[in-house]
Every structure is written in C-alpha cells, then in structure tokens.
Amino acid sequence: MKHLILAVALILAGCNEVQDVQIRYDTMAQAIQPWPGASAALVPPDGVVAQGDLQDQEAARNPPPATPQLLARGQERFGIFCTPCHGYDGYADGIIVARGFPKPPSFHSAQLRSAPARLFFDTITNGYGAMYSYADRVPVGDRWAIVAYIRALQLSQLTTANK
Ligand code: HEC
Numbered sequence: 311m312k313h314l315i316l317a318v319a320l321i322l323a324g325c326n327e328v329q330d331v332q333i334r335y336d337t338m339a340q341a342i343q344p345w346p347g348a349s350a351a352l353v354p355p356d357g358v359v360a361q362g363d364l365q366d367q368e369a370a371r372n373p374p375p376a377t378p379q380l381l382a383r384g385q386e387r388f389g390i391f392c393t394p395c396h397g398y399d400g401y402a403d404g405i406i407v408a409r410g411f412p413k414p415p416s417f418h419s420a421q422l423r424s425a426p427a428r429l430f431f432d433t434i435t436n437g438y439g440a441m442y443s444y445a446d447r448v449p450v451g452d453r454w455a456i457v458a459y460i461r462a463l464q465l466s467q468l469t470t471a472n473k
Contacts, residue, residue: 369450376458384459387452400463412440418467430457
C-alpha cells in the first residue's frame with residue numbers, strides 16, 4: 311500500500327506546470343539561452359549542405375532519358391499539379407482559370423513550342439510571374455518527368471494524322 315501511494319504521488323508530481331507550459335521558441339525568435347543575441351534558428355556553418363542537395367543539383371543538371379515510365383509519371387504529376395491552371399491539354403483552360411485566376415500562356419504557342427526544356431524545368435522550380443514555385447511539392451525527378459510529358463503534349467498537337 312505504501313508503495314502504491316508513493317507511486318501515485320510520483321505520477322502526480324510529473325504533471326506539474328513545467329511540463330504543461332514548456333519553454334519554446336518561434337523559429338526566428340531571439341534566443342535567450344545559451345547564445346545571447348542569437349536567433350533560435352541557427353545559421354548553418356559555411357560549406358554545410360543539406361542531405362540530398364548535391365544529388366538534387368546533379369539531377370537538375372542532367373535530364374533523364376524519356377522512357378515510357380518517365381512519361382507515365384509525368385502525365386500523372388502534370389494531372390495533379392499543372393492541370394488546375396494549364397488544363398489537361400495545355401491550352402490554359404484549367405478550372406482555376408475558369409474561376410478568375412490569370413490565364414497562363416498556351417503550351418502550344420510558337421514561343422513555348424520552341425522554348426528549351428530547361429525553361430519548363432526552371433518555371434516549375436522558381437515559379438514565373440503569377441505562377442508560384444512548385445519546388446517544395448514537385449521533386450527534381452518529377453520535374454523532368456513533367457517536362458517530358460509537356461513535350462509529348464506539344465508533339466500531339468498541331469500535327470496531322472496523314473503526315
Ligand atoms: C495556379 C495556377 C497555375 C498552376 C497550378 C501552374 N501554373 Fe504555370 N503558369 C500560370 C500562370 C498564371 C502563368 C503566367 C504567369 C505570368 O505571365 O505572370 C504560368 C506560366 C507558365 C509557363 C510559361 C513560363 C514562360 O516563361 O513563359 C510554364 C512553362 C508553366 N507555367 C508551367 C507550369 C507547370 C509545368 C506546372 C505544373 C507543375 C504549372 N505551370 C502549374 C499558372 C499556373
């Protein structure tokens with residue numbers, strides 16, 4: 311019985327205010343301890359790279375070969391991330407545009423047909439004008455997959471069956 315009372319007392323002592331209201335910092339708040347004057351989010355030392363960054367940079371430089379698998383992946387990702395504005399066929403009549411968002415250029419314009427693949431990749435990475443960046447939602451490999459699919463989409467238009 312004595313042990314039980316002791317155990318209950320210890321458990322209750324665990325639920326004190328310190329645990330209820332823990333000290334925490336907002337990301338960029340001024341840190342009080344242990345480095346006065348510093349921000350709670352420390353700047354990484356010079357030369358430090360995040361895990362995977364070097365591989366991403368390498369993959370961004372080198373487009374993968376356009377295999378059927380890559381195109382299928384690109385079609386799927388394009389359907390998820392690009393069609394709301396650019397439409398399934400790339401003519402920029404997506405549902406968000408129908409609701410009043412600025413209309414993007416058609417992927418079948420002379421300008422975008424002759425644009426290098428890199429322009430599409432960079433637009434997904436950095437955004438462009440009213441279009442925001444997709445860098446945090448579309449990983450590097452998927453960006454190339456989407457670019458390959460847009461190329462296929464461009465080839466599929468303005469062509470005739472008997473040529
Ligand atoms: C929320 C709507 C929206 C979505 C989603 C969207 N875009 Fe755009 N996109 C735009 C608009 C608007 C423009 C034109 C921006 C401007 O001229 O200010 C544009 C422009 C572009 C351009 C032309 C860039 C140039 O230099 O002329 C490309 C290429 C493009 N988008 C690719 C994509 C791809 C690929 C995706 C999917 C990963 C995508 N967009 C998703 C709205 C969108």
